[in-house]
Amino acid sequence: MCPVSDLRCVTRMVQSWFPCRQGSRLARKWIMISPSAEVAARLHAAFDVIEAGADPVLKPSDRADLQANGALPLAKRLGRDAREVAAEVLERLDLAGICDQVELSGPGFINLTFADSYLAEQLAAMARDARLGIGRAEHPETIVVDYSAPNVAKEMHVGHLRTTVIGDCLVRILDFLGHDVRRQNHIGDWGTPFGMLIEHLIDVGEKEAAHELSVGDLNRFYQAARASFEANEDFRNRSRRRVVLLQSGDPETRRLWRLLVDESVRYFDVVYEKLGVLLTDDDIVGESFYNPMLPDVVSDLAAKGLLIEHEGAKCVFPAGFTNRKGEPLPLIVQKSDGGYGYAATDLAAIRDRVNRIGATRLLYVVGTPQSQHLQMCFAVARMAGWLPDNVSAVHVGFGNVLGPDGRMLKTRSGESVKLVDLLDEAIQRAASAILSRGEEESGGARHIAGEGEPALSSVARMVGIGAVKYADLSTDRTRDYVFDWDRMLAFEGNTGPYLQYAHARICSIFRRGKESFDRGAPSAIPIPPKLGHPQERALGIALLRLVDVLDETIATYSPHKLSTYLYSLATTFTDFYEHCRVLVDDEVLRRSRLLLSELTARVLALGLGLLGIEAPERM
Template identity: 45%
Template sequence: STIIGDAVVRTLEFLGHTVIRQNHVGDWGTQFGMLLAYLEEQKAEEGERELSRELANLETFYRAAKQRFDESDTFADRARALVVKLQSGDDYCLNLWAEFNQVSLSHCQAIYDRLGVSLTPSDVRGESAYNDDLAQVVADLDSKGLLSESQGAQCVFMDAFKNKEGEPLPVIVRKADGGYLYATSDLAALRYRAGTLQADRMLYFVDQRQALHFQQMFTLAKLAGFVPEQTELAHMGFGTMNGPDGRPFKTRDGGTVKLVDLLDEAEQRAFALVQEKNPQLDEDELRTIARSVGIGAVKYADLSKNRSSDYIFNFEQMLSFEGNTAPYLLYAYTRVASVFRKAERDMASVSGDFLLNEDAEQALAARLVQFAEVLQNVADKGQPHLLSTYLYDVAGLFSSFYEHCPILSSEDEGIRNSRLKLAALTARTLKHGMELLGLSPLERM
């Protein structure tokens, strides 16, 4: 969601839109009682220094907390009590919760920075931000005559959403025990974004499997008057990244694959690959190239596919210098840059008219002038793969142009300048397009 959303946001901003990023993290709810209880226990037993080291691996910390919750009734009771205290604004619980959040979000930010995405700490507005408005959301739904009670829970039934038996599906906004759900905070968030942020278009980059949920939320938000009728609400769903067996990607022992481990391996593989191709480069430059190629390859695997489709994760394919991959695009840009190094010319200094006599020149030029149209399509549809496909086409057409139309060796100065100008436009288009996708172009590989 972060990678795809970042590419669409960059494109929207380039086209002149004001975009407000909202990183809706799951920083509230029942699981925090369990985590707070475990955090409390560990502080008492191990002290601050050991605790900070343990919190460094949040996955392990969460599993340990869950195990305590499952095994100890006393611990589980304490966890449930802490949820109630947290939701009621208890200072002690809020301080523990804030500490856990700070550590958690610092890990997230480190990954965002490594990925080169544009999310910052100030873009975080998690579920907790809407806690004070949840009771009002339910009250407002009630005042509009939309609430019904079902088995003690407060629900909304809409005719547009029915199960297989033709019965209306409930949107539960408050459980029988008084607790609130995702639907409640999502409605509060929609109202905040429409009323406070004055958004006239909202794009939700969330798993495709949440499609029904968002259809219900968007319909209900407008029905309740939380969002103006003319506001565009769009769920930009995406598919799953699968392993070779076609199922969601797992480690050999069946656990979840961590993004940080994928990035480490991608950089290591890219380093070996680049070192093999250019052993004369010093290590610092090799590391810089490997970072751009490795991180770019992982990101481009998401960006080059139709976002709603599932895909098979394959390092060999992602890091290949052939086909629609990040290394291929990055290399295509370096080829153009090398032309200007050989010519000892600056790309911006080329002048003269375009003289497009050859088929390869005309084909490349015709595709280059479609850049603005492609970007508008990405902005309208939230589909970064449209830009990926376009850049791949441009790179392929430049390769054909380079092969069939001598640039530096052309004896006619007008044609030589025209071809240099076409090459410079290609380079600018590739570079700008890759930057909009969040890739880091290189001058040489």
């Protein structure tokens, strides 16, 4: 199996592209800008002389720009003095033109300070590149991302928020890094509930049912079906017969089923559109798609001798899973009544994704409660040979969305919150936040007021949806997080609106200075910026971390690492902005600072874009 760190191709590429004294290999189709990776490559070379493959343990430092701690563990292994080993590394270390200070400190730390000229050149190169120095993967993978997965004829609720937002973010980043990303929306469009739903559809009338479903009144439809099922013996019998008809392919039943699916999908599209995610109808590969493959899944498992019949059910017992009595825990593939469990569908999906799609990596953006189920499916798929060693499967799990009371977010009446209601409230709250800022002396709405009502509603949508997404993507996905309107919509702190505002303010500097830039194109002023002030230098270094941050973000599928970086970049820019006036008379200095400002805006716009958040130029 590929380790997760395989996606850390970015750093590895840099290391292989910038080896010592092999500058000719720089002539590549695209560039990759990462000063720390450059330094790492040279440190590796120096450490290799002492012990091949020794890790320099390079980190950002508060005592210099970078620090290499690798001499300490290496000295320990060799039974030598750490300062002595570090000194030997320094003798072999060639950082000419890159660092102008390299010093040995403490018990064996190596502190490294970049030469301003090097940083300035790297920033100019970053500005020249439409992709801001982010290269494409040398060996692109085909990566399936399974996310969102709502159920037909059931409301999309707050529980679908995280999978959809996180999954979409990972898709955007992987795609940007040059991988072949395949979105898979595994909707719940099959199973016994459809007998009940189709019978209810018949009772209500097709036209009325289609209307209810397409406008998003899914809860009422589902609950009414459920109520009939529980209250009415005749309805129950009809429903059961209908399930049999559906599974046997009865044309009229299939037509009614298709009606349910199509109307639901139409509604999902409305929600996706509002949320601003990439998912389209082409990404829908529902459970029904795998239905014809299930018998083959079972027979193949049987042929491989993995299937064990237990209490009438056909099961596989992967090693390492036990139940509450300590007995082996089965993955039930076929139920005792002959029906297929969802495990069978998941196994069929793995086979399909590996064989038909040709995936080398499978990501499942699914809540942590499903962890055991997915691990069992992966284990069985490996036993069956459906998941070869060169294909990895990863559960990208996430925690719950909690209300202010610290419990799962619910409405006052205790129902789950409709996702579409939540999004509408976000947009409405954003609009009033923007308007109330406009009433203050120098606040925001007047800056877009001239563009009329559509501009306000457009910005409100970007800010409101962005706030919800950012709140979700700015904390470690494995933890639960508390949903708090006031905090996520604040223009201060680590929030979406703050970052959007930072971006808009930089755009404002350009407007005032009668300057402009194109966020998706090479800069018009790709000059090496002056880094004489500490704040200019700090901003430059922050900008040059972008590639490393994306690398770290995708290595653990943790969007919050990108969020944290963007926030720190914005605060670093604020410090620069306070100390270094951009629109000065000195033309050289003005262009230099405009370049730093432009790069910051472009990094913010790109980073927010990768999170699935839009960055308006005015707000």
